[in-house]
Amino acid sequence: MKFITTSLKENIRGVSKNCAICLWFIGIFLLTSSITRFALVFNNFGEISDSIYMVPLILIVGIVFDLFISLYLTFPLVLVLLFYPAKWKSFFLVRWITSIAGFIFVFGSLYLGVAEIIFFDEFSSRFNYVAVDYLIYPHEVFINIWDTYPVLTILIVTGILSLIIMWFVRKQLDKSVLLYPKLFRTRFLITLTYAVLIVCLTYILGIDFAKISNNRILNEIGLNGVYSFFYSGLTNELDYNQYYLQRDKSSSFGLLRKLLDDSHSSFINDDKQSIARKVTSNYKEHRYNIVLVLEESFGSNFIGTLHPDGPNLTPRFDSLIQTSLLFSNIYATGNRTVRGLEASLASFPPIPGRSIVKRPGSENVFSLSSILKGLDYNTVFLYGGLSYFDNFGHFASTNSFDRIIDELDFKNPVFKTIWGVSDEDLFSHALLVFDTLAAQEKPFFATMITVSNHSPYTYPKGRIPFDPEQRRRENAVRYADYAIGKFINDAKSHSYFDSTLFIFQADHGARVYGSEEIPLRSYEIPILFYNSTLTDTGIQNNTLGSQMDLAPTILDFLGIEYNSMFFGRSLLSTSKNAARVLMSHNRDVSLLKHDTLVVLNIQGGEDIWYKDSTGKFIPVENIHTSPLVDEAVAYYMTAYDMFIHKQLHPLKENRDMR
Secondary structure, eight states, X not given: OHHHHHHXXXXXXXXXXXXXXXXXXXXXXXXXXXXXXXXXXXXXXXXXXXXXXXXXHHHHHHHHXXXXXXXXXXXXXXXXXXXXOGGGXXXXXXXXXXHHHHHHHHHXXXXXXXXXXXXXXXXXXXXXXXXXXXXXXXXXXXXXXXXXXXXXXXXXXXXXXXXXXXXXXXXXXXXXXXXXXXXXXXXXHHHHHHHHHHHHHHHHOOGGGGOOSSOHHHHHXXXXXXXXXXXXXXXTTOOHHHHSOOOOHHHHHHHHHHHXXXXXXXXXXXXXXXXXXXXXXXXXXXXXXXXXXXXXTOOGGGOXXXXXXXXXXXXXHHHHHTTXXXXXXXXXXXXXXXXXXXXXXXXXXXXXXXXXXXXXXXXXXXXXXXXXXXXXXXXXXXXXXXXXXXXXXXXXXXXXXXXXXXXXXXXXXXXXXXXXXXXXXXHHHHHHHHHHHHTTTSOEEEEEEOOSSSTTOOOXXXXXXXXXXXXXXXXHHHHHHHHHHHHHHHHXXXXXXXXXXXEEEESSOSOOOOSSSSOGGGGEEEEEEEOTTTOSSOEEEOOOEEGGGHHHHHHHHTTOOEEXXXXXXXXXXXOTTTOXXXXXXXXXXXXXXXXXXXXXXXXXXXXXXXEOTTSOEEEOSOGGGOHHHHHHHHHHHHHHHHHHTTOOSOOGGGSOOO
């Protein structure tokens, strides 16, 4: 036994000596990643306090992910050393190159930790699809980050710390280069071991390895940001059938038809895998002009009427509520604008991964704009930023919008940020466009997306009694509210005002918060229908719904009979029993119905949560007995199937309903 122990120690000592340079880089990454994880635990202590006893376990899980990524990050070094002539190791230049590489690695590890902490503060998540998508638009994103955070200070401090660390370890790093084995056979064995470890861990270690508790934030802390980033990138266009829970296709379509069937609709054919149905309305037909405004990050938590105990940042919006139809129990389908756009216009579920707005095949899908186009509406899409962002322009132009207006069409705007022109610029220009459309004596449909209520939270001076240099989210919300009030007041002087239905809906909530697997509070948004002749006292509709229900609700409100392939339902005629919400968050998709939340997660998993008497969602153990799991699969699996098989085109019966 003593011989075995001594031999083992000698082998470990030999490996440590031969692989010293690799272990040095691995150690730096493990140290900085662990410090980052401790910082995340500290910053999010309030959200994980009920699961604090699991922190030691999550730290161990985190080290496993960190070690896995460190092997990937140092593998290029191992490959270089494999073919590195041993006689060069003593060269002065080589040691300098090693020191520079060490500085870059230390600097990158430290800066990455700071970036993760900042990202986590906004999204309560490791780097995810948002981070992946943002890299596609470096101009907007990097300047936004530069304007929002003290990037220069962070860079300088990180650089100084990296230099200090390198000063103290430079001799050990030089020595570790000299200690690397001279024999090619030994170096090859090290490289092979590295490769085998990486391959094995790639197949063994999955994203669900970090899912050790019912606390979403704690699970996210256990992940590694680099791992999460690349995982999100590789699964950005997820194949539902490969990663998520499935049921028999025919049974799922049959169940979906039952879920969509109601007293206001009837299926128009006998195809058991079709959801095409004729939809009627109990309302008198009105060909209102429709102005749909997707307000950036305008979550319900800001609205005084909906949250009187909150900051009450929206006095003008609250004033409009007094003479409007307010839908007060609404959820966003995701936390990106593209999710709000696909749900609002196409009434389509948020299938896992990338929104259909950004996927190939998003052209000519069944949409609100295609139906209104068939009703002889003029259609226009207005965006405060550049329309190439998130594929907005292409999606609009290939889905029945006659004209696309973006930042380039605004001459001498009052104010601009990196994201585009201010809300008041967008609204003022829109009124002029509407004048032109109204002169054609045809109704018009306009969709607008605002950008002001977005970091770096800047806006023109003198609009609200708060200094824009403070760059606070609350002030950006106040400015967005100011712009809404000004828009309606200015519109009153235009001929089309009384014949126009103005609809204000958030594209998504302001930020992600909460430890739930699907953080529902972050997804609460308002929908407001305003028309000067609608009501004098204000109406609140508290039917449970989402952005997916907007298009059917608009058409129901207009009193229009049409053939539908929408997955949503009118909030004006849906029974409380049939009301439901579909939402996505990171890699998970969900169904909320009554007090039950079904979550379908990657690798085919499912969870059920039930809201108790205190309003808190608690996990349900016997999940396989719930019919809601089948309902969730019916929505998401069939939606994915219809999209990839291009079965979402406008119905020919709707192409000319004049």
